[in-house]
Amino acid sequence: MKELLSDAHARAVRYLDSIASRSVEPDDAAVAKLLELDTPLPENPVAPELVLAHLDEIGSPATIANAGPRYFGFVTGGALPVSLAANWLAGAWDQNAHFVVGSPTAAALENVALHWIRDILELPESWGGGFVTGTTMGNFSGLAAGRHKLLADAGWDVEANGLFGAPEIQVVVGAEAHTTLLQALALVGFGRERVIQVPVDDQGRMRADALPELAGPSIVCLQAGNVNSGSFDPIEEIALRAHEHGAWVHLDGAFGLWAKASPAHAHLAEGIAEVDSIATDLHKWVNVPYDAGLALYRNPDMARNALSITAAYLPTGEERQPCDYTPESSRRARGVETWAALASMGRSGIAELVERNCRYATRFADGLRDAGFEILNDVVLNQVLVSFGDTARTQEVIAAVQKEGTCWCSGTTWKGRAAMRISVSSWATTEADVEKSLTAITKIAD
Numbered sequence: 001m002k003e004l005l006s007d008a009h010a011r012a013v014r015y016l017d018s019i020a021s022r023s024v025e026p027d028d029a030a031v032a033k034l035l036e037l038d039t040p041l042p043e044n045p046v047a048p049e050l051v052l053a054h055l056d057e058i059g060s061p062a063t064i065a066n067a068g069p070r071y072f073g074f075v076t077g078g079a080l081p082v083s084l085a086a087n088w089l090a091g092a093w094d095q096n097a098h099f100v101v102g103s104p105t106a107a108a109l110e111n112v113a114l115h116w117i118r119d120i121l122e123l124p125e126s127w128g129g130g131f132v133t134g135t136t137m138g139n140f141s142g143l144a145a146g147r148h149k150l151l152a153d154a155g156w157d158v159e160a161n162g163l164f165g166a167p168e169i170q171v172v173v174g175a176e177a178h179t180t181l182l183q184a185l186a187l188v189g190f191g192r193e194r195v196i197q198v199p200v201d202d203q204g205r206m207r208a209d210a211l212p213e214l215a216g217p218s219i220v221c222l223q224a225g226n227v228n229s230g231s232f233d234p235i236e237e238i239a240l241r242a243h244e245h246g247a248w249v250h251l252d253g254a255f256g257l258w259a260k261a262s263p264a265h266a267h268l269a270e271g272i273a274e275v276d277s278i279a280t281d282l283h284k285w286v287n288v289p290y291d292a293g294l295a296l297y298r299n300p301d302m303a304r305n306a307l308s309i310t311a312a313y314l315p316t317g318e319e320r321q322p323c324d325y326t327p328e329s330s331r332r333a334r335g336v337e338t339w340a341a342l343a344s345m346g347r348s349g350i351a352e353l354v355e356r357n358c359r360y361a362t363r364f365a366d367g368l369r370d371a372g373f374e375i376l377n378d379v380v381l382n383q384v385l386v387s388f389g390d391t392a393r394t395q396e397v398i399a400a401v402q403k404e405g406t407c408w409c410s411g412t413t414w415k416g417r418a419a420m421r422i423s424v425s426s427w428a429t430t431e432a433d434v435e436k437s438l439t440a441i442t443k444i445a446d
């Protein structure tokens with residue numbers, strides 16, 4: 001065990017040591033070599049050290065350098081050194097974080113992390129939460145809690161009887177809702193398309209003046225951080241109005257929610273305490289390893305009623321049982337890395353991380369604008385949309401940037417136009433990385 005883990009450690013350190021100097025996108029030869037993994041199942045055991053060596057030799061070169069400093073695709077964040085180290089230790093612990101009896105440590109660390117997150121987000125202590133795989137499941141969990149509350153109020157036990165024959169629930173989303181919010185709506189039985197879409201403004205923000213009349217049981221889904229522009233729906237205004245009509249308000253705050261950690265950006269997330277449920281990612285801006293997301297609930301009992309496997313046959317204890325607030329039972333102790341990241345960064349550290357990433361996004365926008373390219377969004381947070389001309393040309397530049405390997409940015413469509421999207425969300429990115437990437441992008445585009 002000891003030698004194997006030392007070997008894994010040495011390989012991981014070597015990998016991370018070289019990541020800033022290699023191409024962000026793996027080269028074609030490394031990807032082609034993945035075919036060598038495609039062998040028949042070994043008939044007999046293979047020495048663990050050989051398995052690890054094979055994994056490193058074939059797997060490592062074909063990775064995307066997401067852990068490096070110049071990956072700007074998909075708002076992924078990185079993994080802080082302390083969160084990776086905590087992940088290794090927690091891997092050794094091999095805890096099952098379902099019940100307190102399954103892991104007192106995991107439950108205690110989740111409780112503390114939740115407490116700190118409420119503090120950062122300025123949410124009352126009465127809010128509860130569950131550690132899920134990501135915002136997709138956070139959205140699912142929040143919507144399931146809302147479904148429970150609205151239908152219980154209408155005299156319908158949805159957990160027992162399902163949705164066939166249930167009173168109808170009106171679902172309202174912004175026209176720019178994230179695709180995974182629609183996926184979550186499909187999973188809870190509301191349907192991706194059986195929704196009222198509210199028009200958005202030029203930055204993708206839901207227009208409060210276009211909110212439909214909320215008649216009968218309704219769920220309103222808001223967004224903190226548009227995945228393209230980084231813009232925020234008018235959360236407080238719409239939440240307060242929706243509550244006048246008894247609606248449940250759910251907020252998708254996958255990365256944008258963490259604007260609240262930065263005094264300079266907190267105004268964007270104003271009013272989050274007015275909503276009923278929030279989904280956010282920890283593996284994005286909190287910079288912990290996958291898979292880590294959080295569902296937050298104003299009234300944790302609604303989540304417990306909707307999601308708990310124990311409520312039906314175990315008495316309610318004083319202790320928070322982790323699995324009562326997620327759709328899962330057995331799972332890894334994913335709260336550990338978040339506890340470690342927040343314990344290490346503290347209040348000022350997370351504020352500084354958010355502010356630094358946002359400053360770099362502004363620098364990207366300024367640099368590209370100065371080079372003659374068009375920035376398509378108001379850069380209010382960490383997201384930058386740039387056009388290099390028409391669709392074909394922009395797509396050509398994006399492909400060339402990815403291939404060249406200095407940095408990696410996503411392609412997207414914004415208001416019908418092709419755009420390159422730069423998402424700055426990793427602790428590892430430095431000012432020098434931004435300048436190096438700017439130079440590479442402008443050179444390629446020119």
Ligand SMILES: *Cc1c(COP(=O)(O)O)cnc(C)c1O
Nearest residue numbers: 134135136178180227252254281
């Ligand atoms: C990333 C993202 C999601 C989905 O989160 P996962 O962690 O991939 O499940 C949802 N909404 C927004 C706005 C996002 O950026």
